[in-house]
Amino acid sequence: MAIVSVQDVSVSFGGPPLLEHVDLQVEKGERVALIGRNGEGKTTLLRLIGSRLLPDGGRMILQKGLSVGSLDQDLPRGLTGSVAEVASGGNRATSSKSPQDYEVATVLTKLSLNPYARFENLSVGFKRRVLLARALAIDPDLLLLDEPTNHLDIPAITWLEEYLLKYRGTLILITHDRAFLRKLATRIVELDRGRLLNWECDYRTFLERRDAALEVEEAQRNRFMRKLAKEEAWIRQGIKARRTRNEGRVRVLLKMRDEQQALRTRTGSVRMQIEEAERTGKLVIEAEKISHAYGGSSLIRNFSVRIMRGDRIGIIGPNGVGKTTLLRILLGETPPEKGVVRQGANVEAVYFDQLRAQLDEDRTVQESIADGKEVFDLNGGQRHVIGYLKDFLFSPDRSR
Template sequence: MALLTLRNIGLAFGGPPLFNGIDLQIEPGDRLCLLGRNGTGKSTLLKLVSGELGPEQGEVVRQQGLRVALVSQEVPPGVGGSVFDVVASGMGNAAELLAEYHHVAHKLALEGGSELLQRLENLQHELEATGGWHLHQAVNQVLDRLQLDADADFFSLSGGTKRRALLARALVAEPDILVLDEPTNHLDIETILWLEEFLLRQVKTLLFVTHDRAFARKLANRVAELDRGRLYAFSCGYDAFVERREELLAAEVTRQALFDKKLAQEEAWVRQGIKARRTRNEGRVRALKKMREEHRQRRERLGTARIQLQEAERSGGLVAEAQGISFSYEGRPIIKDFSTTIMRGDRIGIIGPNGSGKTTLLRLLLGELEPQAGQIKLGSRREVLYFDQMREQLDLNKSVQDNVGEGNDTLIINGVSRHIIGYLQDFLFSPERARSPVSILSGGERNRLLLAKLFTKPSNVLVMDEPTNDLDVETLDLLEELLLDYSGTLLLVSHDRDFLNNVVTSTLAVGKNGQVREFVGGYDDWLRQTGDEEAAVKVQSQPAQEKIRPQKERARKLSFKEERELESLPDTIARLEQEQEKLHTTLGDPDFYKSAGAEIAAINARLESLELELAEAYRRWEELDSLKG
C-alpha cells in the first residue's frame, strides 16, 4: 500500500498554474529523486508532501499515522541553541524536557552541587514517566552516528555541519518518509560520500531534490521530473531516466511539429472564406477553434540559457608559479611546502574537506594573500574573474537589472551593444524578473545572476568557487560546455564529482596538515590514482604466496556445464532487459496511472526483482568470461 498519494494536485498562487493536475505515489522502499528546472516548483512539492502546504485542487492521501520529515535548503528561522536542543526539537512535545535534562547534566558535570543533582533526578523521573528517557537515548545515538558535538552552539557551525544537525533532527522523529531539498549543498565530497552510504543503509524511504548527478545516480531507484506544471515519474535509475527523457522530448517535438503543420493548413483553408461557412463544414470550423485553443494553452518547455564568456587578450604563458609556499592560521598549517606551476589554458580542480584551506590556496595562487614561507610568481596580462560561492558580489536590496547593469541600460558584450533586459533574458530572466529585487530569487537564480554579472567583463583567468550549487542540470550542462570552450585558465573549487570529471584536466587535493598533492585528470582519476597507491602498498605487504594466488585461480578451465551456461547468458540478459524496458515504458505513460490501481505496486516489485536478476546475470557472465580467458 502506498505511504502517500497525490491525486490531481493543482496549485497556482494566484498566477499561472505551478502544478496542473499532478499525480504521484510514494511506496515503502522508494528512493525518489525529484528533478526539474529552477522555478518549476520542486521545493513547493516537497512542502506539499511534508504537510507544510496544502493544495488548491486535488487531494493528498496519507497512510494513517504517517510521519514525514523535511530537511529544507535553508536553515529555518528561529532555529538556535545548542546542537542537542536543535536535534531534540525533532521529538515534538518531549523536546523541552530532553533539552533541560541535557543542560542540567552538562552543568552538573562542570560545577557539581546538590541542587543540580536533585533537579537532574527529578527530570529523570519525569522522562521515565513520559517515555522520554528512550527519546533521550535516541537523540544521543543519532548525535553519535552523525558525529555531532551535542554542546556546540548551532550558530557557530559551518554550513555543512548545520545541514548535518538538521538531518539529525529529522532522523530522531523516525519518519516513514525522509524528504531532503538539495542535501549536498555546501557539503564537501567526503561528507557527500558519507551521506550517500548513510542514506542507503539507514533510510528506507526517501524523497529528494538534487542537482548532483553522481548523488542521484548512487541513490535513486525512481526519478520524477516536474515540467510545465506536470509530473512525469519513471521507475528507473538516473542514467536510464536521462535516456528515456530525451526520447520523450524528441517525440514531443515531432508531435508538436505535426500539430502545427495541420493547424497552418486549417488556417489557410478557413481563410478561403465562403466555403468554410457552408453547413457541411461547421464541424471542421469547430475543430479548428479547438485546435487554436489547444495551441494557445500549450506551455512551451523552458528555454535554454545562452551564456557567453568574454575572453580578454591572452595572458602570458605563465599564470602563476608557487615555490615551497606555506601558510598557517592560529598555529594550524593550512598550506605546507607546496609547489606548482600553472600555465595558460590549464583547467585545474581543487578538492578537499570543508575548512581544509581550498579558498586560502586560491587566494595564494591569485596573489591576494602573501605566503608566510616560499614564493609566488605571478604571470603577466592576467584578467581575473572570481565566482564567490557566498555570492557576496550581489546586492540583495537592488534589482536583478541594477546588479548587472550598475545603472546602465546597455552593455558591451563581445564588442556588441546589448540592452540589459535582452542580456538577462539570455540567462533566463524575464523582463518582470529582471526588475525584481535579488532578495526574492531562489538559490539557482542567484547563481545564474552572478554568472550574468561576472560575464559582462572579459577575462583570461576564471576562478570559480563552488559555482554549481542550486543550478539545474540543463544549466550545469551548458556551463560545462562553456568552460570546455574557454581558452583561458580555469581554477575550479567544486564538490560536484561529475562536473569535475567533465571539465578539469588536473586536480589539486588539499588534505590534512596542509598537504597538497597534484594529480592528472578529474575526480575519478584522483580516486583511481589514490586507490592504486593504497593497493600497491597492500600488495607489497602480502606474502609471496598470496600475491600469486589470483593467477592460479584464473588458470582454471571451464567445465562443460559452465561453457553451456556462458553461452546462454547473453540471451538471458537480453530477455530480462526487454521485459525491463517494456515495464519502464508502461510506467512512463501518464495515462497508465489513471486506472492502474494495485498494478503499479506489482510492476514496481517486478522491476526490483529484474534489477537483482540482471545484476546477478552480469556478475555471473563476467565471472565465467574471465575464467574462459
C-alpha cells in the same frame, strides 16, 4: 496505502503556474527522486509535502501521525548554538538522556561532528552535516532531502548513501548528483513544464524511456503544427470559410488555436556568453610560503603555488580543511597570516561563492544582472537583458 497524496494541486507565485493540477501518490518504503530543470518547482513540491507551503488549489494529504524529517537546500540564517543543540532541534534533555539524545549522538559520531563545537563557526560543509544529522536523528517516517550532497565531501556522501539504502522509512529527495540517483532512487518523478510525470523505474531506465517519449512528443507536435498551418492558409481564403457547410471546419480551427496556446514548449539548452576580460600575462596567481590558521587550528602551512594562464585546477579535500579559505586567500579577499600572494597583470577574478552572498534576494533577476537597465554592455557590444537571460533559460516572466 499512500502516506502522501497530492491531489490536483496548483501553485503560482504571481506569474505563470509553477505547478498546474499535479497529482502524486507516495507509498510507504519508496525512495522517490524528484527531478527536473532548475525552476520547475521541485523545491516548491517538497515544501508542499512537508506542510511548509499551502497550495493555491487542490489538496495535500499526509497520513495521520506521520513524522517528517527534512533537509533544505540552503542554510538557515541566524542559526546558532552548539552542534548538539542544533542537531537536536534545541530540545536538549536537562537531566536524563532521552532516546533522541542517544540517536543524535550516534549520528554526530558517524558524521565526524564534534557535539560541543559552535555551529556558527563551522564551514559550510560541516553545517550541512549538522542539519543532515538533525533530519536523520528523529528516525522519521518520511524523509525529505533537498540537494543532500551539496557541500558534502566524498566520505560523507558515501556514508549517506549507505545510510539511506538501509533506511526503512519513505524517502523523497531532490538531487542533481547522477551517481547518487542511480544508487538510491526506486521511482522517478519528473517535473516538466508545470506537469508531473511518473516513471516507475530506476534512473538509468528512466533516461532511456524519457528520450523515447520526447521523440514521440516532438513528432506529434510537428504533425499538429503542419495541420494548423494548412488550416490557417485555408481560412485566409475568406469567402469559402463563411459558407455554412464549412462552419464546422472553422470551429475545428478555433479549437486548434486554443490547443496551440496550451502547447508546452520544450526548454532549450543554456547558451553561455561570458564577458571577456583583457588578456593577462602568463602568470595569473603566485603564492609563496603562505600559512593560515582558523580558531587555533592550522589550515594552510608553508604552501606555495604558481597558477598560469589556461590552468584548470580542482581543490579537493574533506569538509573543514580550508578549501574555501585557500581560494579566498589566492583571490586576495583574505590576507594570509604568513607568506605572500601576487596576482599577474590585468587579472580580473570572478568569484562564485557557496552561499551566493553577492546576490540580493530582494532584487529581480533583471535587476541583479543589469541594475534595472534594459540594455547592458557585453564583449564590446550591447545585449538586451531579457534576451541575455533567455540564454540561461530564464523566461521573461521570471526575469522581471
